[in-house]
Each structure stands twice: as structure tokens, then as C-alpha cells.
Amino acid sequence: MESDRTRLNPLKLDAIGESARRWSFDRRLPLAEQVYDDLRKRIVSLDLPPEHSLSRQELSEYYGVSQTPLRDAIQKLEGEALLEIYPQSKTLVTRIDTSLVRETQFLRTALEVEIVALLTADPDKSRLAPAEEAHERLKAVVQQGGPFEEFTQFDKEFHRNLYVAADMAKLYDLINARSGQLDRIRRLHLQLKEENKSVQVVNDHTRILDAIRASDMEAAKAAMREHLSGTLKRLDALRARFPDYFA
Numbered sequence: 001m002e003s004d005r006t007r008l009n010p011l012k013l014d015a016i017g018e019s020a021r022r023w024s025f026d027r028r029l030p031l032a033e034q035v036y037d038d039l040r041k042r043i044v045s046l047d048l049p050p051e052h053s054l055s056r057q058e059l060s061e062y063y064g065v066s067q068t069p070l071r072d073a074i075q076k077l078e079g080e081a082l083l084e085i086y087p088q089s090k091t092l093v094t095r096i097d098t099s100l101v102r103e104t105q106f107l108r109t110a111l112e113v114e115i116v117a118l119l120t121a122d123p124d125k126s127r128l129a130p131a132e133e134a135h136e137r138l139k140a141v142v143q144q145g146g147p148f149e150e151f152t153q154f155d156k157e158f159h160r161n162l163y164v165a166a167d168m169a170k171l172y173d174l175i176n177a178r179s180g181q182l183d184r185i186r187r188l189h190l191q192l193k194e195e196n197k198s199v200q201v202v203n204d205h206t207r208i209l210d211a212i213r214a215s216d217m218e219a220a221k222a223a224m225r226e227h228l229s230g231t232l233k234r235l236d237a238l239r240a241r242f243p244d245y246f247a
Contacts, residue, residue, distance in 0.1 A: 031065050032072035038063070039073060043082050043093055044183040045148060050095040050245045054083070082180045095247040098235060100181045108175050108182075109228045111168075112159070116220040118166045119212045128212060131161035135205050142198045148190065151198060152183075158205055182231075188238050188245065189231045200230065 025034045039059075042048045060070055074091060077083040081100060084092050119128065134157035141150045156176070163172035190197050204227035211220035239246050 025063070025065075030069070031063075032069035032076075035059075035063050035065060035069055036073035036076050039077060040080075040082065040180065041149070043077070044180055044187065045152075046184060046187050046245075048093050050093050052093040054091045054093070056091065077180075080177060080180045096181055096184050096245050097247050098239070100178075101185055101235070102232070104175070104178045104182045105228065105232050107178070109225060111171055111175065112162070112228060113221045113224050115162050115166045115168060116208060116212055116224045117217050118168075119162065120215050120217040120220045122166075123215075125213055127165035128209065131158050131165060132209060134158040134161055135202075135209060138205065139202050142202050148187070151190070155201060184245070185235065185238060186231050188242055189234055192234075192238075192241070197230070201227075204230070 025031060039048075048054070054074075056067065056070060056074070060067060063070065074083055074085065078085050081094055081097060084094050086092070134154050138151065138154035138158060140146075141154060160169070160172045160176075163169050204223065207223040208220060208227060211217075211223050
């Protein structure tokens with residue numbers, strides 16, 4: 001029987017020929033940051049699953065960069081506990097650490113519940129417009145059965161725009177840098193299509209926005225708390241379903 005791990009169809013970087021020619025970078029931006037961003041997206045999306053071994057030589061050829069920006073990107077990912085470096089040996093994608101997932105979720109919930117409280121108390125609801133726009137785009141992706149990458153993009157934009165509306169954008173950057181483990185859990189949860197997780201996310205966002213618009217602080221806080229708890233409630237089930245992904 002084909003395993004859940006196989007069905008996730010991880011990218012194979014050893015077949016870099018055609019893929020390498022499709023990857024391009026912006027020469028106006030730091031190379032290390034661009035390599036970091038792309039590698040992180042591949043890890044979080046599970047294209048590069050836990051225990052996947054990365055060859056620095058192959059990565060250098062794939063991205064068309066020298067070892068210096070590649071090393072900087074890898075070290076940054078190691079700092080986020082997404083890669084484990086064995087000096088003079090190998091570099092592996094880490095397994096998911098549930099203790100880090102719980103810590104990040106605790107911090108994120110504490111912040112975002114207070115974010116929506118601030119927004120409900122603010123009489124100027126025009127600041128919600130960017131979050132509402134991201135929400136509408138997210139709805140369209142779900143309705144059209146769009147790719148995971150677009151779903152993730154607009155989901156993140158929705159939350160980031162709430163931070164921005166509350167003048168707390170730097171706190172979003174802090175949370176995002178700590179969310180690699182949590183984002184992989186969310187990707188696994190979305191893999192369980194029978195649960196309609198993506199539809200639930202859209203419905204949750206709608207309730208959050210409606211409560212903020214109505215200046216109903218308790219409803220907004222409860223809706224955000226419930227929204228952020230959904231994936232964590234399924235943590236044990238996800239670990240049982242995808243045991244190879246967890247430490």
C-alpha cells in the first residue's frame with residue numbers, strides 16, 4: 001500500500017536539470033535571502049520532507065549561487081530548527097518538534113487574541129481593508145481549488161494585515177520566523193481533505209472580521225482563539241497518521 005509520505009510527492013533535488021533552469025533570482029536582492037525564502041517554502045510545504053538529505057553541491061547548482069550565500073541560508077534555517085547540520089557530513093531536514101509547535105502556538109495565540117481586541121476597540125475600521133482583501137482572495141482560491149502555495153500566501157497575508165492594522169507589524173515578523181514547525185503541521189492538516197480544513201479557515205476568518213467590524217471584542221477574541229486552536233487539536237491524530245514526519 002502506498003504510504004501517506006509517498007502521496008505527498010516530495011521534490012527530488014537530485015533531478016535538478018530542468019528545474020534548475022526554471023529557478024531565477026532578483027539581482028537587486030541579497031542572494032542568501034532569496035535562497036533562504038525558497039528553501040524554507042519547500043520545507044514548510046513538505047516538498048522537502050523530514051529526513052530529506054540536502055547536498056550543498058546540488059543546491060549550489062540548482063540555485064546557481066556560490067557556497068557563501070547558500071551557507072548563510074542554511075545556517076538561518078538551522079536557527080529556525082528546520083535543518084540540522086552535521087559538519088563535514090550531511091544536512092538534513094528536521095523532523096517536526098511538537099514542543100516547538102506548542103510553544104509557537106501559545107505565543108501566537110496570546111498575540112493575535114490581543115491584536116483583534118485592539119482592532120475591535122479602534123473606531124477606524126478602514127484599517128481592516130487589506131485583511132479583508134486578503135480574505136476575499138483566500139476565499140477565491142478555496143472555491144476554485146487553487147494550489148496550496150496560494151492558499152498559504154493569502155492566509156498569511158490575512159494575519160499579517162491584522163498585525164499591520166494594529167501597528168504591530170514587527171511582532172508578525174517575530175512569529176513568522178518561529179512558525180516553520182507549526183506551518184508544517186498545518187500543511188499536514190490540510191492534507192486531510194476529508195476534514196475540509198481550508199473551508200474551515202475561510203469561515204473562521206469571516207467570523208473574526210465580522211466580530212471586529214461589530215466591535216464585539218469578546219466574540220472576536222473567542223473566534224481567533226478557536227481559529228488558532230484547530231490544528232493543535234488534531235496534533236495527536238496527525239502524528240499517528242504521519243509518524244515519519246515527527247521527532
